[in-house]
Amino acid sequence: MxxxxxGAMVGDQGYPAWELAQVLGAIKRLFGEASYRAICERLGVAPEVLAHMTLVPVWQVAAAMEALCSLSDDGxxxxxxxxxxxxxxxxxxxxxxxxxxxxxxxxxxxxxxxxxxxxxxxxxxxxxxxxxxxxxxxxxxxxxxxxxxxxxxxxxxxxxxxxxxxxxxxxxxxxxxxxxxxxxxxxxxxxxxxxxxxxxxxxxxxxxxxxSLPVRYPFSDEERKEPCLPQPSFIDVVLYQLKSQMPLLPTQAEMAQALGMSERTLRRKLADNDCSYQRLLDQVRSQAAISLILQANLSAEDIAERLGFTDVSHFRASFKHWLGAPPGKFQRLIGSSQGLGTSNQSSD
Structure with a gap:
């Protein structure tokens, strides 16, 4: 089964603040105070404030991980x-x-x-x-x-x-x-x-x-309290709109109008969170395509049609752009028991 x-998150979607704190702490432990301070400054993070935060934008965590990776060639x-x-x-x-x-x-x-x-x-x-x-x-x-x-x-x-x-x-x-x-x-x-x-x-x-191992950690009464999490981020709202309108995805101008703002404001708010409207469109479409490949024995033509593509070759090229491999090869790589329809088995 x-x-x-x-589960992929982008932009200002809320990422646990403790994860950013842990990554930054690891950078300090592994590479020293100077590297730690430089990366905190680059991200606009105040460590003393971070300790009291619940969520941070995921772009900050992604940037911290990118910095960690760049500091060493150790795989x-x-x-x-x-x-x-x-x-x-x-x-x-x-x-x-x-x-x-x-x-x-x-x-x-x-x-x-x-x-x-x-x-x-x-x-x-x-x-x-x-x-x-x-x-x-x-x-x-x-x-x-x-x-x-x-x-x-x-x-x-x-x-x-x-x-x-x-x-x-x-x-x-x-x-x-x-x-x-x-x-x-x-x-x-x-x-x-x-x-x-x-x-x-x-x-x-x-x-x-x-x-099946039992959890034995001695959580305190304070730790057992159910948290109160912040409201969805701006990108959460945009993604919800996109997913609810699949496969007829709105243009950037139409999305801006639906959100009650100018197209320029929408573009700026996304850019401020290291994101773009096209990136969100690609994410929603690629995730929908993966889901269809895994859940049903559909041909590439069927999937393209369900995603709103008028040309299956355009779908194949787009899928390769999204995930680095055409649909047929991708299906084989992830090892799904569900395959693309037999009419397309010979062509990726």
Whole structure:
């Protein structure tokens, strides 16, 4: 059984402030005070204020991760950065985790609510008789180095925090990386398994036995309180409008009118959050296309029609632009049991 999760976040969408604080803290620990201060200044972040915030715009976290990646050519830097994570740092998320009985409950909580933990990726989650696999999809078209950094940071955090939550050491069953062979001693030591390199995807897998481990972390009464989260961001509002109008997506001028502002104001508000209207259009369309590929045995022509394309060749070219591979090849790479219709099996 596989489920597609469209969790990628952009612009001013709310990302947990503790994650930004942890990434910045890791930069300070790994690269020193000067690098830490320079990046805080570049992002416009005041560390003393960050500690009292609930959410920050995701572009700040993405920029901090980009800075982390640029400071080292170590392919393991993402996991090194997350290895010092503690449950105490998890802010409002502790109020939700305290209600979980097992690590599996914790995973389902985060998987169903990516806005509570933050996410820069879409994913394909597969559950079988022995374990659970999570395959990342690079919807936001990050560079390979940045995508691997984000992936390893997430996997490292999951392992470290999972062990702290259940008070028990466990190993992952497997890790697959799309990059070439490289040093992996830190990954192997932390996760208990050596990664597979040159894979057609980025994926981690854990056993059902591990997911059944009980949560034993002693949450305090204060940590158990249910948080009050801020209202949706501006980009959340724009994305909601786009998704509700699929496949007839409005032009930028039409969207501005619907939001009661000028097109220039809309463009500026998106640019202020390191985003653009075209980027949001591409994200909505690419996620809809992935969902259709995974959920039904449709031909490329069928999918193109459902997405509002009048020409299947235009759809194929657009899909390759969005995700780096044409629809047929992408379907094979993510390993879905559902394929494109037989009329198009010979052509990507």
């Amino acid at each position: 596989s489920d597609y999760r469209a 393991q830097i993402g996991m090194r950065a997350s290895a010092s994570y503690t449950v105490a740092e998890l802010g409002f998320l502790k109020g939700y985790l305290a209600r979980c009985e097992t690590l599996g409950d914790c995973f389902r909580l985060l998987n169903d609510n990516p806005e509570w933990a933050g996410s820069v990726n879409d994913s394909l989650v597969t559950l079988d008789d022995t374990g659970l696999s999570v395959r990342w999809i690079n919807t936001l078209r990050l560079t390979p180095a940045q995508f691997q950094c984000h992936f390893l940071y997430s996997v490292g955090a999951l392992v470290v925090l999972g062990r702290a939550l259940c008070h028990k050491a466990f190993a992952l069953e497997s890790i697959a990386l799309g990059g070439p062979d490289q040093a992996c001693d830190f990954i192997t030591a932390l996760c208990g398994v050596s990664p597979q390199f040159n894979a057609p995807f980025y994926e981690w897998r854990v056993s059902l036995a591990t997911l």
